[in-house]
Amino acid sequence: MGHLSLYLMLSLLWSFFTLGSFQLQSSQLLVLLQLRKHLEYPSQLEVWSNKDMDVCYSSGSTSMNVTCSMNAVTELRIMGDKPSRIGYFDGYAIPNQTLSENFSMDSFVATLARLTSLRVLSLVSLGIYGSLPNKIHRLSSLEYLDLSSNFFYGSIPPRIASMMEIKTLILDGNFFNDTVPDWFCSLSNLTVLSLMDNRLKGPLPSSIRRIGTLTSLALSNNEITGELPDLSSLSSLRVLNLSGNKLDSKLPNLPNGLVMTLLSNNSINGEIPKELGNLGHLQNLDLSFNYLKGMPPTTLFSLPNISYLNLASNMLSGSLPYQMACGQKLSFVDISNNRLMGGLPNCLSKRVAKFSGNCLTVDMQHQHPGSYCNGVHVERNNSNAKGILMLIGVIGGVVFVMALLAFGFFMMCQRYCSREPSEQHLLHKQVQEGSVTGVTSELLANARFISQAVKSGTQGIPMCRVFSIEELKEATNNFDRSAILGEGSRGKIYKGKLQNGVPVAIRCLSLSNKFTIRNLKLRLDLLAKLRHPHLVCLLGHCIESNGEGKIDSDMNNAFLIYEYMPNGNLRSHLSDSDLVKGLKWPERLVILIDIAKAVHFLHTGIITGFFNNQLKTSNILLDEHRRAKLSDYGLSIVADDNDKHGERGNDPNSWQMKILEDDIYGFGFILLESILGPSGLPRKQTYLLNEMAALSSQDGRRRLVDPVVLSTSSPESLSVAISIADKCISSDPSSRPSFEDVLWNLQYAAQVQSTGDSDQRFNCSPANS
Structure with missing residues (x-):
């Protein structure tokens, strides 16, 4: 009886603490x-x-x-x-x-x-x-x-x-x-400082460079003046956004680890330092609308990771070498409205490039005469004659703009003042023709509005355009079988090469005939608004019809053209258990954070409500540097969602629950697969949930966790990831975390991983300046 009483008492205490906690x-x-x-x-x-x-x-x-x-x-x-x-x-x-x-x-x-x-x-x-x-x-x-x-x-x-x-x-x-405070350096754990879109004024304090933990500094669209300090000591800094201020100094040295640098719309002057050509991690550089002069360093164009380079509207001069090298990742370049002369480098003809407003020997109707660029050094000492010519040009420009406005007003009256239904009412009618769950007419109508914050993060992404079927046939050798990359429930995917040499992936999409062409184009335009650095970029689309404004259901009549990702999908990389070549835990965390940011954008970005995004490791694609982008997102808006109940047909890579409540659940299994590896991942849900408890013990981890992860992760970082995965795959949807929570935990796991078990605090004393 004594043992039974003790057992009952302990049980009651346990129930009290577990319930009360x-x-x-x-x-x-x-x-x-x-x-x-x-x-x-x-x-x-x-x-x-x-x-x-x-x-x-x-x-x-x-x-x-x-x-x-x-x-x-x-x-x-x-x-x-x-x-x-x-x-x-x-x-x-x-x-x-x-x-x-x-x-x-x-x-x-x-x-x-x-x-x-x-x-x-x-x-x-x-x-x-x-x-x-x-x-x-x-x-x-x-x-x-x-x-x-x-x-x-x-x-x-x-x-x-x-x-x-x-x-x-x-x-x-x-x-x-x-003014911008000078005490931020006392925050010894600060990693993200974002004060965008305020009215902050005065100089940027030099103490900023003593925040050794800083990874993101965003102070765009303020009224910050004076000198841009040397930030090269910020070895952890990845994002620098100071655009839309009044900085008027020369460009200083920048941190070697920068991935995105936005300094447009300032008064930065002098020449572009050659040292910028050593920023090997840089992907996005925007120096437009400043007063930079001289010859731009050619090494900027050949940086190994650069994808977006904007040097427009400066005073750059000289001739870029015709045989200048361009980086393989470089997809967009803007050198327009400068004083550049000579020919256009050969490598830029294969990219999306803007170069009007110079004195180049190509596209002459959009170039200035050579004298315009030859006089760059004496421009500030204009003669009275030049002043008169400038005044005449201004007056002519004003007259031209007024004429354009009058014409635009006339066209608007023709469009909106007629008896035809307004675009808004037409939109309501068209969406009702083939409504898709979660897609409302209000959502489609508001798709045209894109916030400035989102624009700043997607400036390197090309605009979406309409392709002809002839272009696609030429790109794929008339859709030859050898060009097929894969085939899923939504049609075949082909690899192609456009006329400018850019490789693309072309999805041949089967659509329901419940859409009119106009309604389908509205939906595709909405899908094109989803621009994010970690979404596979939709470059354009092509629609085949029966000539009567309707979809012909007997043929694959819509093609979506995406950027090509050369390094395959995440699942194939997780299958590599080689301790040397396999994805290390820090690399997996970077990929998971990339995808979490993309899905969070789909849920809460400029167009909210894109759920059920086919989240699985085979839909996470990697570039040559193993940075991740999500594919197959948002397709429910233009196609019948056959997977709305989580039924994936005969897809061997699918093992989600039959009822897919939300993307959090799918992401939880992506996270779990990144921890366990696909070979050790149980297929049965019940068995998997039982094994989650075993991951809390060291023996269980040694038995279940991918050896590559075990050998390259810190215990605390791995514990954080396991904990958030457990929450994501909870059987109760209401208890699952938000994507903000997931993202925060993954970033915390990455920070713990990078710092190890050390707990050093950064000293903010002037001695460290």
Whole structure:
């Protein structure tokens, strides 16, 4: 009896702790309800009105998410719907869509500070206004803070400097109008600093270069002036975005690890340093609309990873060598509106290149005469005659523009003032002809609006265009069988080569005859709006019809032309168990982060709601540098979704659940396959879920985890990945994390992996300047 009593007592205690550990403290719940009141009961928080509902388990949508641990809230994410630029006050836009005059920023932050365990705080587009108070530092456990698209003004509070756990600080789209603080270097764990679209002024403090952990620095579209400091000491920096400011210095040395550098629309002068030609990781460089002069270094064009190079609207001069080498990845170049002379280098004729407004010997109707470029050095000492000619040119240009506007107004009247239905009403009618689940007329109509933030991340992606069937036949040798790359449930995929030598992948898509041609083109135009660095780029499309404006269902009559990815799919690389050649754990993390960013964009980007994106390792394609892009995304908008219930036919690479609730679930299995490897991955769901528990022990990991992963991963990094995979494949969809959570955890796993077990803090003393 004694043993039985002890057993019962231990069982009761265990039940108390296991159940109680997942119950939110009443005081924490009260704080959440008070925050709801402060925010004036937004629709995103209506679910909290149910007193019997556990808020930690009732969230998980893209607009609201609460994560709890040990009876306390650790993550709070709320995405509102209030625009951030309406009306004007003192030269600035003012908040007609803000909270009421009863809102108190000071009281709101004081209430937030009672969530003492909070690690992640994201309050976006909620109409919050006022000066951000210093007491925000009371949230001392914060690692991630995002207050973007609100109406904060004044200074960024200096007490943030004491929040030593901060890794990500995002304050985009507000009205902060003081100088850029010089105390960011005291944040020893800071990796992402984003202050885009504010009114920050003054110089960029040189102390920025002492943030040794920084991976992304984004301060675009502010009013920052003066010198761009030497940032070469930031060895971890991958993204630098300072476009749309008033920087007026020469280009300094830049970090060797940069992947994206955006410095357009400034007043940067002098010559382009030759050292930029040594940035071997650089993929995207935009120096347009500055005052750069001299001969551009030819090594910029041949960088091994460069894909987008924009040097337009500067004062560059000289002649580029005809036999100049271009990097294999280079797909877009813009050297227009400079003072370049001579011929166009041969390698640029094989790329998408813009070169008008120079004095080149090609495309003469869009070039200036040679005298225009020869006078580049004396331009600033114009004679009166030149001034008169310039004035005449300006007047002529104004007259021409006015004529164009008048013609445009006339055409608009012809289009919109006639008795024909408006485009909007026509769009509603056409979408109803063949509606696709999750695709509304409003979604299609709004597809034309692309935010500036998204544009800045996709400037290297070519525009989508219409191809003729003759072009595609020539590219594929009349769709010869030898050109077939593969065949799936949605048709064959061919490899082709366009006339300019660019390799492409052409998907031959079978479509339902419920679409009209016009409606199908609207849908394809919407699909073309999905531009992201980690989505396989849609270069264009071709539609065959029966000549009556309808789809002929007896033939494959739509072709989607994508960029060609030369390094195959992720699954084939995971099959390589060679400890030397196989994908190391850090490389797998980079790929997983790439794809998580792409899917998060599909869910919450400029056109929200693209779900069920065929997430599996065979649809993750790699370039020659093993960077990942997602393919087969968004096809449900233009094709019958045969896989809407998760039935993948005879696809041998498919092993997802029969009911595919969301992309999180599919991504969870991609993550798991990256950990276990395809050869050791059980096919049966029940067996797999049982094995998840074994991954928490060292013996289980040695038995199940891919040897390449075991030998190249740190225990903590691998534990974070296993934990988030377990959450993703939860049988309860409401308990699965958001993609923001997944992305944050993967980035954390990558950071842990890169730093190992060390916990060094960066010294922000002047001695390290």
